[in-house]
Amino acid sequence: xxxxxxxxxxxxxxxxxxxxxxxxxxxxxxxxxxxxxxxxxxxxxxxxxxxxxxxxxxxxxxxxxxxxxxxxxxxxxxxxxxxxxxxxxxxxxxxxxxxxxxxxxxxxxxxxxxxxxxxxxxxxxxxxxxxxxxxxxxxxxxxxxxxxxxxxxxxxxxxxxxxxxxxxxxxxxxxxxxxxxxxxxxxxxxxxxxxxxxxxxxxxxxxxxxxxxxxxxxxxxxxxxxxxxxxxxxxxxxxxxxxxxxxxxxxxxxxxxxxxxxxxxxxxxxxxxxxxxxxxxxxxxxxxxxxxxxxxxxxxxxxxxxxxxxxxxxxxxxxxxxx
Amino acid sequence: xxxxxxxxxxxxxxxxxxxxxxxxxxxxxxxxxxxxxxxxxxxxxxxxxxxxxxxxxxxxxxxxxxxxxxxxxxxxxxxxxxxxxxxxxxxxxxxxxxxxxxxxxxxxxxxxxxxxxxxxxxxxxxxxxxxxxxxxxxxxxxxxxxxxxxxxxxxxxxxxxxxxxxxxxxxxxxxxxxxxxxxxxxxxxxxxxxxxxxxxxxxxxxxxxxxxxxxxxxxxxxxxxxxxxxxxxxxxxxxxxxxxxxxxxxxxxxxxxxxxxxxxxxxxxxxxxxxxxxxxxxxxxxxxxxxxxxxxxxxxxxxxxxxxxxxxxxxxxxxxxxx
Numbered sequence: 340x341x342x343x344x345x346x347x348x349x350x351x352x353x354x355x356x357x358x359x360x361x362x363x364x365x366x367x368x369x370x371x372x373x374x375x376x377x378x379x380x381x382x383x384x385x386x387x388x389x390x391x392x393x394x395x396x397x398x399x400x401x402x403x404x405x406x407x408x409x410x411x412x413x414x415x416x417x418x419x420x421x422x423x424x425x426x427x428x429x430x431x432x433x434x435x436x437x438x439x440x441x442x443x444x445x446x447x448x449x450x451x452x453x454x455x456x457x458x459x460x461x462x463x464x465x466x467x468x469x470x471x472x473x474x475x476x477x478x479x480x481x482x483x484x485x486x487x488x489x490x491x492x493x494x495x496x497x498x499x500x501x502x503x504x505x506x507x508x509x510x511x512x513x514x515x516x517x518x519x520x521x522x523x524x525x526x527x528x529x530x531x532x533x534x535x536x537x538x539x540x541x542x543x544x545x546x547x548x549x550x551x552x553x554x555x556x557x558x559x560x561x562x563x564x565x566x567x568x569x570x571x572x573x574x575x576x577x578x579x580x581x582x583x584x585x586x587x588x589x590x591x592x593x594x595x596x597x598x599x600x601x602x603x604x605x606x607x608x609x610x611x612x613x614x615x616x617x618x619x620x621x622x623x624x625x626x627x628x629x630x631x632x633x634x635x636x637x638x639x640x641x642x643x644x645x646x647x648x649x650x651x652x653x654x655x656x657x658x659x660x661x662x
Numbered sequence: 663x664x665x666x667x668x669x670x671x672x673x674x675x676x677x678x679x680x681x682x683x684x685x686x687x688x689x690x691x692x693x694x695x696x697x698x699x700x701x702x703x704x705x706x707x708x709x710x711x712x713x714x715x716x717x718x719x720x721x722x723x724x725x726x727x728x729x730x731x732x733x734x735x736x737x738x739x740x741x742x743x744x745x746x747x748x749x750x751x752x753x754x755x756x757x758x759x760x761x762x763x764x765x766x767x768x769x770x771x772x773x774x775x776x777x778x779x780x781x782x783x784x785x786x787x788x789x790x791x792x793x794x795x796x797x798x799x800x801x802x803x804x805x806x807x808x809x810x811x812x813x814x815x816x817x818x819x820x821x822x823x824x825x826x827x828x829x830x831x832x833x834x835x836x837x838x839x840x841x842x843x844x845x846x847x848x849x850x851x852x853x854x855x856x857x858x859x860x861x862x863x864x865x866x867x868x869x870x871x872x873x874x875x876x877x878x879x880x881x882x883x884x885x886x887x888x889x890x891x892x893x894x895x896x897x898x899x900x901x902x903x904x905x906x907x908x909x910x911x912x913x914x915x916x917x918x919x920x921x922x923x924x925x926x927x928x929x930x931x932x933x934x935x936x937x938x939x940x941x942x943x944x945x946x947x948x949x950x951x952x953x954x955x956x957x958x959x960x961x962x963x964x965x966x967x968x969x970x971x972x973x974x975x976x977x978x979x980x981x982x983x984x985x
Contacts, residue, residue, distance in 0.1 A: 377793035
């Protein structure tokens, strides 16, 4: 029942400096923070927990997404942290902030009900239950989802070793494509819109990779480039990315794909012995591609090469409006 | 590992109507909602969870409380739900919203760090750990605390039976007294200010009462009168309150004490056999008074009497500004 580690997610920019100050102020009670999930032993089980705050104007806009999509998206984003731990979801608690005097809805279902309907659907889609919540009137919409699951073999960010292969699930860049189109007021292809509005947490993928010996795993919600840096730092290795290998959405360059945030795919370090046969088995089990995009070596930081030519690492993902 | 029940906290007013609509929209996944805590079996243990959203302008004002107090208060409020379940706290995950461009702080510690320092102190005070968090820039401050604990013998709202005595811990009305003084710009006595700014979740009291056979328990964070109604409805009993028995802060009338919110004391139904000797044992164990303020009878709703004369039940607690 003692905490085995914690999680502190932070927005981009100067927030990382605040993180250090907050750690310092917390002393012993805050030790072990800095992973996708907090891990805590309950009897013989290991529970994984994570909390993820989505704010109107920062993480979503009500003219881009339906209220149901807002609820789904915020909840799926939180479950993605469980996926990155290799955990099996159990449930979610959610706090909603809802403006009292904005009448954007028609018919019977209020925005709060529509958001909760999306939360419930996202929970059911990963076999989890809505466990509880809080509802408060606020100036702008907010959804804060706290998810919990059980991890039989938790996969931290910190277990990668030199020689491990670096792999990524799915294809990157679709969310960025959607975002660019939404910003420009352009029409979205249905698949692109779905990728942005109804992201899918890679739960089955994360569990499969954990069972197959994943050494370190992280979701790429803040962009592949930045998350690779977190994995490298936590594991004490250098990450070497081969940009031309990135599995990209049609119409997305590898550089844009590496920068694209809110993709909710998994970046995973696998032992060297895990090769293309492993990736084929993964695809049979999950229906998703698994692509080797680099390797871990001795050293630190992230080195990015494009067809063998070293390039300046792309910067991290920045959330869209109002920052 | 199946959910044993859930929790949905809601603000006062029309929100209760939304609750029903949300329940209806959730179907099976939302079953069992409606207690202080969600309960979920993990192996042989029962985990209790609750989430509690505190917003600037709704639950706190930065000119009334220090940032450290804001963090403490929001966290203690969430732990109070564990107290009402008879649970032992394990940890807390917290999401913070912090304005990026307001320079209210002096010295090195930013508001986020000061708030987290209060969160950490409140967690340590009940033997719990800060497990994780999220930090996002927002227009106004917000603190959302998701707490978890283990309940050996969870006490729901629903177990009261006709004949049970109704008891309350501590003294009521101090928080209301503080609020009135803050609103009027009057000086606060240190004890009154402390009662409001640094509330104490009644963890030891809740565990003691659970071990001694508590049938139903609820915290009175939204005011004794309203919470008594929730307990009556969940248990299918009538609650008869004897107003003149209420343990009040000096200078507070019983009617004001029954209305006062954010008191974080426990209202508990104990078997008839639990009497004044039990209350003395409680006081020896916890240092707190435990006062019989009424009883449960067959029927429904809340009946309030003042020295034997029936009076109109006082209305529920309303949060202070900006509603």
